Amino acid sequence: MSKNNGSFFLGALFGASIAGVAALLYAPKTGKELRADIAEEVESLLVQANDYKEHAEERSVEFYDTVAEATEDIKVNLKYNMDQLKTQLSGVTDEMADDFDHVKEELKVSKDIVANEAQHASDVISQAAGDASVYAEVAADEVKAATQDSAETIKEATQQDDVSTEN
Numbered sequence: 507m508s509k510n511n512g513s514f515f516l517g518a519l520f521g522a523s524i525a526g527v528a529a530l531l532y533a534p535k536t537g538k539e540l541r542a543d544i545a546e547e548v549e550s551l552l553v554q555a556n557d558y559k560e561h562a563e564e565r566s567v568e569f570y571d572t573v574a575e576a577t578e579d580i581k582v583n584l585k586y587n588m589d590q591l592k593t594q595l596s597g598v599t600d601e602m603a604d605d606f607d608h609v610k611e612e613l614k615v616s617k618d619i620v621a622n623e624a625q626h627a628s629d630v631i632s633q634a635a636g637d638a639s640v641y642a643e644v645a646a647d648e649v650k651a652a653t654q655d656s657a658e659t660i661k662e663a664t665q666q667d668d669v670s671t672e673n
Contacts, residue, residue, distance in 0.1 A: 515558065523551050
C-alpha cells in the first residue's frame with residue numbers, strides 16, 4: 507500500500523469518527539440514548555480500526571513475502587553469476603597454464619636448436635680454419651717453389667750474363 511493511500515484511509519477514518527461524534531452530540535436525544543449511540547459509534551470505530559489493522563497486517567505480510575522472494579531471487583542470481591565467473595576464471599587459468607607450458611616447451615626446443623646451430627657453425631668455422639691452414643701451407647709451398655724457381659732462373663741468367671760479358 508502506498509503512503510498516500512494509507513494517509514487517505516486514516517484521514518477518512520478520523521473524519522468519519524469526528525462527524526459521527528458531532529452528529530451524536532447535536533442530536534436531540536436523552537442522555538441514555540446519547541450514551542448508547544456513542545458506545546455504538548465507538549464500537550463501530552473500533553471495528554473499522556481493527557479492519558484497518560488486519561488490512562495493514564495482510565499488506566505487510568504480502569510485502570514481507572515479496573521482499574523475501576526478491577531477496578531469494580537475488581541470492582540465486584548472485585550465486586549463479588559467481589559460479590559462472592568461477593568457471594570462466596578456472597578455464598582462463600587452465601588455458602594460461604597450458605599456454606605457459608607450451609611456450610616453455612618451445613623455448614627449450616629453440617634453445618636446443620640454437621645450441622645445435624652454434625655447434626654446427628663452430629664445426630664449419632673449425633673446418634674452414636683447418637682448410638685455410640692447409641691452403642696456406644700449399645700456397646706457401648707454391649710460393650717457396652716459385653721463389654726457388656725464380657732464384658734459379660735469375661742465377662742462371664746471371665751466370666749466362668757473366669759468361670757473355672767475359673767473352
